[in-house]
Amino acid sequence: MRIPGLYHLILLLRRSPVTEYERVMLLHRLHGRRHAIAMGAVVLLAATSAAIAAKRHVDGELECLALNVYFESRGEPYEGQAAVANVVMNRVADDRFPGGVCAVVQQGGKETEDCQFSWWCDRLGDRPKHKADWEAARDIARIVYWGWGEDLTGGALWYHATYVKAYWRGQYERGPTIGNHIFYRDKPEEAGT
Template structure:
């Protein structure tokens, strides 16, 4: 099982170190320009995914979509970066993991309030400030469709209009 890059997390989350065994001190990690660019891209890709997949959902549903994206990054079955996960399958129209990415429509957010909310949720999820409400889900769909693939997975939860799944545990 992969984990998110410690460089990425260290650059996002200030690290609590102890100068002695009794006095904690907060230090800031200053990432390189290359790492900052990667962080900015990942934050942007995650926020876009939240915006397009779940902007009408309650905050818990938006967090769940973000967590599925990160769960995929940690899985060997998916690309190793957030943007890689979001853009997976984009070689063919309507064959993406997230349909908004390759539907041929503009991806620029139009609703500023929803976009700001997506960015803030992305930041909080990347900083690991919120737990995973999906219990390790790698997949989801809305409740008004019934894809065949869902029959072969274990449903973990329902949040808002989305049903969440992970591979069946043996």
């Protein structure tokens, strides 16, 4: 029986349900200590690289959520800001919307001006200017993103400011008014349909 080369062994081991430790030990048995140490280093680098990439992704998602909280509800009490963040996270979990926070926040486009959130299309700049409000928005984004608080909106996917008469409001079930926004969710399915 031919012992596979390191490259082929890595491919084989990547497809099998073994732990990283078991992979390194198998390499040690097949190729000796030097290859096992090298593979251990590769595994460690891959795990570290994956962890760094995952952290960057989460940091980006938190930044998008915090920006949305800041520009959509800055100055409102905690509940109003958290409710805005809840809508974003509810959309992330709903198949009708994009599957990530930044994709939800940036849905539509600045070019077509059909943005879901007005600040994304307003061309006024997207850098927070009020440090204390920005820090509060970041804290709220972390709380809502990680699911540490309850969904104050009852599953709402839409909202508008209390002073707006949104043309679409009749299509959905009205939910709570929190802060300066009225929240909406899907109407319950009629029985038998």
